[in-house]
Amino acid sequence: MVNYEFGAGIWMFQQFIDRYATDAYGPAVSTLEAIERAAEVGDIKVLDINYPFAGDDVTVEQVRETLKRTGLRAQAITPHLYMREYQLGSFTNPDPNVRRKATDLGKKAIEIAQQLDAKYVKFWPGQDGFDYPFQADYRRLWEHSVEGVRTVAESAPEMQFAIEYKAKEPRVHMFFGSAARTLLAIEDMGVDNVGIVFDLGHSFFAKETPAEALQMVARRGKLVSVELNDNWREWDDDMAVGSVHLIETLEFLQALRQINWQGPLLLDQFPFREDAVQAARASISTIRALEGVLDRLDLNALTAAQDRQDALAAQQIVLTTLLGAGIAKDER
Amino acid sequence: MVNYEFGAGIWMFQQFIDRYATDAYGPAVSTLEAIERAAEVGDIKVLDINYPFAGDDVTVEQVRETLKRTGLRAQAITPHLYMREYQLGSFTNPDPNVRRKATDLGKKAIEIAQQLDAKYVKFWPGQDGFDYPFQADYRRLWEHSVEGVRTVAESAPEMQFAIEYKAKEPRVHMFFGSAARTLLAIEDMGVDNVGIVFDLGHSFFAKETPAEALQMVARRGKLVSVELNDNWREWDDDMAVGSVHLIETLEFLQALRQINWQGPLLLDQFPFREDAVQAARASISTIRALEGVLDRLDLNALTAAQDRQDALAAQQIVLTTLLGAGIAKDER
């Protein structure tokens, strides 16, 4: 069993709101309280932390102390590039002043990352894209996206950056929408400190084959971080890991082994109607159970089946191992 | 040209928020201010109004006066059945106390509707459904959905009620998800004062053929109201009418003529990044232009084409009329 370290996006332990339940699904939670909650999970060791922090006058010092006290570490800093002022885009905003604000916030996030010893700064430009046909000049979207990330990345060559792609939401069409598109945009940046956060749920949502797309990103040396969750493949539902796509999640974990992933696995969930601590434990528990399945998998037999693209044999090996004694090999 | 009266859901003129831009896309707007904004559009004459009202201590009397002063009327009252306390469902909430609150709020909405002389009370139980496999007892979901609506409907036999179906959001899977399912549930209610609000965007989103589904609802005598908007068919994007699915919107308007719809057309938009008044005018302008196209449509020729299911001939008639001289008939 790969003994992964676990982490989470800190938002998982904060307040959720949406466009209908405008009184929110629960009370407000400050960044400091969210760290405490994350620590309650037990297995969560690292966090992706949004900046600016939530709560009145929360300081970097307070965050550092709370992390230290709870035994957690900052893995990433994610600047809030998708709030009201960025509603028409951050890096691609038609207003150059807003674009500058976005890169300034990106640079501020570098400072915070340095102060908290985080491994990377994450860009998730959720408002960058378009809503309507004919609304945008697509070439300019591309140029501004490339230029914005490059500007921040060039300002701190020793810092690692990572883009988390998603097909849509909140922007109806997001610019960094798939693994392949993001790889092409990173090429155009011409810097070597920008990579990808591979979010399993976003890959499902983009109708990718996650295990395949992960390997494509890794092969090009651009895999910076891995986030896990699940959804119904038609929206970014941010559900507990393995709750819908169990077999593909297993295949994704197998791909992580194939690329020899050594970093932590971060959870990216929005447990609107569930207890966040329990929701995190559920995902970790499922991941470990699936790792156990992988440990028992007959890799030689699986490789042999894949060598001849024998779908039924490959499926039998996987399902037999997954479902245990239920499927006897000799039945087939 | 059918001289439709226009209306809108009042939310279109209020504040938008989502799970990312938690500082909202603009400032708070009270129900009274929203009525004023709606009146600015010029062509908006009726409103679907949420209850409880937005804003501190806004009273029914104030709403009535504002409507009167601006020359608008209340078309419908839609109770907020999807706020925090209903996050696990309103009519289908596992807690009987919450279910009772939901029906009580439904009954309160009747009073408000009577006081504002609204034509119907609308139910949009956006939290009723489920998120995860195995989470819900589906039979109970069905029973509670039927029972909840029936309870409110039976309490005021002279009032008209209408259910607005949607496939999902905020609940990951919503119970009243399609026209056909909702018709079946209404049958089970055994009352005759519950019908359907047909939302064009929700029909696109449910992967229905809107013109077809509309006729199905009308044929069973259950069409209470019509709302229009557009989306990319994979989410309820609540965009301006005709902006994506122009031809199907035209076909939908033609279906409204076929069933001889005389009521108003309500807009259901969420112009997150646009001016709401302009967004309403855009939709009305497009609807009128499409009505002009329908006026010029050679119905005899279209019927003849449909009589033999001649797709190319039907398309030519429609596109020739839509695109004008661009497509000469003799070319084909």
Place this chain on the structure above:
Amino acid sequence: MVNYEFGAGIWMFQQFIDRYATDAYGPAVSTLEAIERAAEVGDIKVLDINYPFAGDDVTVEQVRETLKRTGLRAQAITPHLYMREYQLGSFTNPDPNVRRKATDLGKKAIEIAQQLDAKYVKFWPGQDGFDYPFQADYRRLWEHSVEGVRTVAESAPEMQFAIEYKAKEPRVHMFFGSAARTLLAIEDMGVDNVGIVFDLGHSFFAKETPAEALQMVARRGKLVSVELNDNWREWDDDMAVGSVHLIETLEFLQALRQINWQGPLLLDQFPFREDAVQAARASISTIRALEGVLDRLDLNALTAAQDRQDALAAQQIVLTTLLGAGIAKDER
């Protein structure tokens, strides 16, 4: 464990072709040879048989003898209502002569069903629907669909009929597209010998919740038969059972227990690139393994979780049982 009898659509053992591999995925297979192949599976006991039969001059008598010799039975007769002459529809064809041919073929299927002692005649009118906006008069589609099935059903009141719904393919939009729509159409038929074949894959493809839709059909007394397979939810891929949607397939099998289904489970697969006998065995093996999981499921605990819509608890119960010791209860 429910000791289901297994069956299959006979097409599973025949020749596959598609619009690209026009030289077919393998050699032609007659109805008689297909029965032999089905018998090879071992666990297949009943067949849904297409009429007209495949192969030169194959007679009912030959089919009966081959069934008898191999120990198989005819469960259903499915007339070929979707061949070249029905390309614009069978029951809804614009040409009344073709509509009559369709009902005549339906009646002929009754005879064959009687001669082979089949339990029901299945309608799968794959060409009935439309391709283009504005192509069809939807009301007429509805009337002809209802009338066509009723005509055949009324001609043999003692025979059971069943409609298998599917969203599309080969027609771009099929008329009987979802469980709910089909229930409404059956109501309009006004006969009591027409029900539904619930095909798990078609339910996935229609974006239904299969366990929920199954119960809806059963509750209205319209469930005639059950077919199983899997797909990627965006097309009717007709893959082996449980290969993609393992958890929802488990939930579906649980729903079959809840409605106390006693009939056989039929496989509906198109193993284009696999050995059909092996593909059938794979599905049966998976179904049995999942039945074993259901046997071990703590139903009291699951019901208690569903009583409070506790998604995480319900998931834990299911995943713990499914994945075995991998998920220890006390971890949560």
Place this chain on the structure above:
Amino acid sequence: MVNYEFGAGIWMFQQFIDRYATDAYGPAVSTLEAIERAAEVGDIKVLDINYPFAGDDVTVEQVRETLKRTGLRAQAITPHLYMREYQLGSFTNPDPNVRRKATDLGKKAIEIAQQLDAKYVKFWPGQDGFDYPFQADYRRLWEHSVEGVRTVAESAPEMQFAIEYKAKEPRVHMFFGSAARTLLAIEDMGVDNVGIVFDLGHSFFAKETPAEALQMVARRGKLVSVELNDNWREWDDDMAVGSVHLIETLEFLQALRQINWQGPLLLDQFPFREDAVQAARASISTIRALEGVLDRLDLNALTAAQDRQDALAAQQIVLTTLLGAGIAKDER
């Protein structure tokens, strides 16, 4: 108006079959007859021709003569890499002998292209990919795909090659599935004579924004050819141009102007139930009408609206021009 030359995939004028109407939608049509039919359209000047040819003993010489006589030209040669023997893949087939056959057929296509003076050889490896989770070693799929195309391309450095991507069908998941993925694979090939055939319908189907993806391909200098059609975005329905996505088709034609596309526009339709000649004329007629709309479009105003991402203004400009006097500018 851009005076595009028109062309078509020759398959549009041949016989259609699918997995249900196994007696085909019409009689067999040889390559020679298909050329004659294409010529009947009047505006079709170039053809993408499949090799091997359809019909008994049809020779290159006969094809050349028929083209000459009818005034048509060969634009492309597309080898049949997706017939029975390639059912597990052509370039990615697990059997090295089949992979060699595939590259040999690719090389044979070069000869034919040279003999017919075609502009490029098109690869559409419809069977390359996978059906089931765990069936394939994705890295090997990538390597074989890259290697197969490269092998053929390197054998004829003076010939142009082009890959037509599609998300799926006939293989359940196709390897060259999107514009971005195909660009990455072409990079890996390390040759400069391989580009992309941009098929509008495949772009819709891949849930891309076609106007955006087209520009991305063109910007990288990889656009070789353009094919047009329409679909419902959930399958490759190969319908007449503009029949469903009229506005996005308009935007796509505008993008062709922006990149200054001078080549022909090829139709890629499967008019299963329509007359092929009429179906081609319908598409050409619609394209010309949309070109007329583009001629009338106020580009300065549109650019200004896009400069501020003003969705409503951009939409108004487009819809006003499209729908003519129906939308008066002063209304807004």
